[in-house]
Amino acid sequence: MTSASELTMLQAVNEALHGEMARDERVVVLGEDVARNGGVFRATEGLFEKFGEQRVVDTPLAEAGIIGSTVGLAMAGLVPVAEVQFLGFSYQAMHQIAGQVARLRYRSRGRFEPAITIRAPFGGGVRTPELHSDSLEGQLANIAGLKLVAPATAADAKGLLATSVRDPDPVIFLEPLRGYRGIRGEVPDGEHLVPLGEAREARTGDEVVIIAWSHQVELACRASDALAAEGLSVAVLDLRSLVPLDLAGIAAAVDRCGRAVVVEEAVQTGGFAGEVVATIVEECFWSLEAPIVRVSGYDAPYPVGQLEDTYVPDEARIAAAVRRVLEVA
Amino acid sequence: MTSASELTMLQAVNEALHGEMARDERVVVLGEDVARNGGVFRATEGLFEKFGEQRVVDTPLAEAGIIGSTVGLAMAGLVPVAEVQFLGFSYQAMHQIAGQVARLRYRSRGRFEPAITIRAPFGGGVRTPELHSDSLEGQLANIAGLKLVAPATAADAKGLLATSVRDPDPVIFLEPLRGYRGIRGEVPDGEHLVPLGEAREARTGDEVVIIAWSHQVELACRASDALAAEGLSVAVLDLRSLVPLDLAGIAAAVDRCGRAVVVEEAVQTGGFAGEVVATIVEECFWSLEAPIVRVSGYDAPYPVGQLEDTYVPDEARIAAAVRRVLEVA
């Protein structure tokens, strides 16, 4: 049996990076302020001291250059783990992410292995300046050739990141800003791997299933617990990875509950929640006893501090949505 | 009564640009090869000769510079109409499109008016090199602050483009490569305006509605006509604009037919068809008599020439989908 420690998501991410760099010397970490400073959130703390300036590199301030160079590093047989300081700045590198990283294997017909991981913090609730909190999953999921991973717990942050670094395909690894210090939990010591594409039942239940990922899982669980007090049995399905998507896991939960709420923080139109709804309709339309409700951000840019709490879905909005799908006879 | 002429979509786009530049001297056209060469497809033909090098400008080869400069031009009170030579290269400017163009009004709280239009050809079927055919609607629709217009007919190409240029908000105007010369029809002469956000019933019908936009409308209509020969009544709803989306128009069609097929050319996961399905579920779940089926590209990059026809939805795939939603008793 393996021992475990109580860690924050941030510590879990850091532990995974230490573990992977120690395990595989092909792993290199690059990005803005990731070396001497250990990252602006300390996610890469200690790597520079432990693995040296050759493998842990502070790059110039140039996202397209950073992501573009990971393509070349992969061609050289290395395993780059790049940090985009905030997901909103991945836009500066979108041509490299969508047109190059995502297509390196495809274009070369398997000659080059894009074992590239791009880590980026995202999501709101911590009063950041503009473009630091934006949720872009819906946009990234539409780019063929990319995997999209979004852990909700400290254990998964470690296990999914380790798996992502080892994965032969490019992975965008999303780390919730609010979870860095706000989410903590038991994390297995030593090697810990969690497969991509297997959703996790964060709460069991059979009346409604709330489907979520990343920090929204935490909120969904709180809503589920609150509703349990009212005698409602509300399941929470943590997708863990959006690409690959656990079609069977989603179908099983919806078939069982017959009612579903999908939660995300992004702009509603074109968000990934829409994809989840479409998937449910394709997978288990006949099990549906009520329309699926989306709880999301609004069709407006992620706002400044004073309006953040209005924009970001919270426990109350999620609970209200659950009640709504239950009201339908 | 106004006269009309038979034009290709390309001629219609060109006519709209001529009309808007003549009407409003604040309109400036900029992009790669748009001036002396009249655009690589001749969409801007004659503008340089007619309106001069001040208002029709060949820029350096720099998409972020082009789109970024439209923000400043708008701040100066001009009405920039920029061309991105192929939509796939809007990725190079995505940080300017999503973070700047889309937020100019929002960030300045209404001080600056982003009367910016970004035209871009897209879509497959004409054997272009990589990244020339990609459909990015699903990704662009998730960016709050952008309008997204995708005409399917020559008349709409003129009428929607003229409206887009006059619209006070940023508009991404999508022109189907296959439609440039492949789609032709009667186009009103002189001023012709089509409002944004009003879907068009391209075919009437009451058994199934095919929801589509841009070139897929053409294919959907062919499928509808073929199925009509088998005695099936299949409506085709041309969305015309994805943002703003005609919620009422979609609801009316689905309420009437009870069965729907959504067609798009993009990668399936995260494509805009998913948003349409989610919208239908929200708007008229109880009218649905069968699961909505998506006909789309695959979860792989848009392929090279020999595989194009396999990738792009065609009349046969659309018809098969219609039959499938009808099979369900």
Place this chain on the structure above:
Amino acid sequence: MARPTEDQLRAILVDMVAARTQAGRLWNLQRQGRVGTLAPIDGHEATIAATAHALDPAEDWILPQYREPLALQRFGPEVLEQYLLYNVGHPDGSRLPESVRVAPLQISLATQVPHAVGLAWGMTLRDEPGVVTVFFGDGSSSEGDVHEAMNMAGVLKAPVVFLCMNNQWAISTPLHQQTAAASLADRAVGYGIPGLSVDGTDAAAVYEVVDEARTRARSGGGPTLVEARVYRLGAHTTADDPTRYVPPEDLEAARRDDPIDRLETHLEALGLWGDEDRATVQAEALTLFDGAFERAEAWPTAPGALMDHCFAEDSQRMARQRRDLLGVAGSSGEEVR
């Protein structure tokens, strides 16, 4: 190229001292949790204030990065007022009145640089005489947008002053890891435009080069790249701990070149400045600040502001979202059938 008059130098110093004083107050308010993360101005005052004084607020534009507002008094008192509103997290903090030719702060680094080219180009198309000065840091200079913009401006001969504030750091990344260039002004030749490097702690020198660049731009001579060499005397932001990476000896050396001390010494020698002047300016700066901050904290916020100005008019979906939002602000806002 004109040297600043003694009156101008004194006016510049007044703005610099006021900025430094207000920056200290703002830092304390941040520590009290009353304002959000912000980037201190310390060390940058001479470059910003002298640039502002070399420009004409009635015709010229300033496109800032995020460190500049406190030293832009010359462009109007609203710059301070809105900056404080911005810092308390109010959306209207990014709105300046039509009369103030200053753009909102830019968080997405370097994206404002192409904006400057479009704005300057647009002004020439409209036969307006103004020049656009755009600020960006040494770190930002590595972004592709700066390249695309400077090259485009060279071709268009757009009246832009590209003001690269080289404070030696991009958060924890030192200049030598940012670029191998001997000087960031060396970028100019690659665009066929003039490039000048100036000691950014010397207000008079900055005024001169900006005046020269502005004069050239106004006479159709096109853009100029100005590198202002300064040193970031404070933390990158209130969220940063520079002791992790800034060599103390470098910081010490830089403090000895504090732009404010330099100009004070100069003007004291001329008998134009003394302790009382400083005391008065500091007192006035704080009075101004405290009044504006009080108004900023009291400024009302409505949940609907979330959707205001996204589009000129709400879309069908936005109208519903707004209705739900207002109906249940903060508690429930998902889309209702």
Place this chain on the structure above:
Amino acid sequence: MARPTEDQLRAILVDMVAARTQAGRLWNLQRQGRVGTLAPIDGHEATIAATAHALDPAEDWILPQYREPLALQRFGPEVLEQYLLYNVGHPDGSRLPESVRVAPLQISLATQVPHAVGLAWGMTLRDEPGVVTVFFGDGSSSEGDVHEAMNMAGVLKAPVVFLCMNNQWAISTPLHQQTAAASLADRAVGYGIPGLSVDGTDAAAVYEVVDEARTRARSGGGPTLVEARVYRLGAHTTADDPTRYVPPEDLEAARRDDPIDRLETHLEALGLWGDEDRATVQAEALTLFDGAFERAEAWPTAPGALMDHCFAEDSQRMARQRRDLLGVAGSSGEEVR
């Protein structure tokens, strides 16, 4: 810096003549609709072939834009074979065997330039001796990626040869509208790296500068920017009509400097080249080409190739899509429950 030997010059000429000959054949095939849109090599042969001969195919890499393949014989016959497969629209056309250190063509302009930096950097991390040469055009040089890459390479001292093929045009946009720079080599100083401008129609001169840059890179001296000045003698692509914008007199002047004529004259004077040599080379080039093209046209395509190599393993959804695709390839492939 080494001058090419006469044997090397002759070998370079052989490749240039073969390339020009095959380009003509390819153009005709395109006109017959047997291959897709392509970009002719005419006028660029000396720069490409001489560069290839200055490199070591066993250790060095070439990252092309899209005009180069026909003159890269030195890197192996597979370059031509796969290029033809690419031109008939087969996905495998972008695959070269492990032994061939040439990357797939790049359509998204300038994106290959940061790749070169990462690859060169990666090779140094792995203690491999090779140098990476990346081709990009004068138009592409305006893209932000080129700036970010050259700056990063300067800091990392990555062994890269940035080869800017300045053929005076980006489709219809002439160099003077692309940049106000006097020379694209002037960009180098802004990154603290050496910049050389060379007459790209002079094979010997190109060989020398590339050899010099390569030697420096291999000895840890870091990257070099090389501007090769040539003139695009043909259309931008088979879809382009240059008569709309290319001044005939410029084209005429350029034809007088045809790189092939230049080198032929030089080697004829040395008695190393004559009409028979040309005839033989042309004949062999066509035989090689025709054989390869026949195989390319006959190469089988399977609909499943659409999804192959997207991921190492299909996702659940992809597996279904593949099943539907194969079940109903070309006729119906929408997702089935």
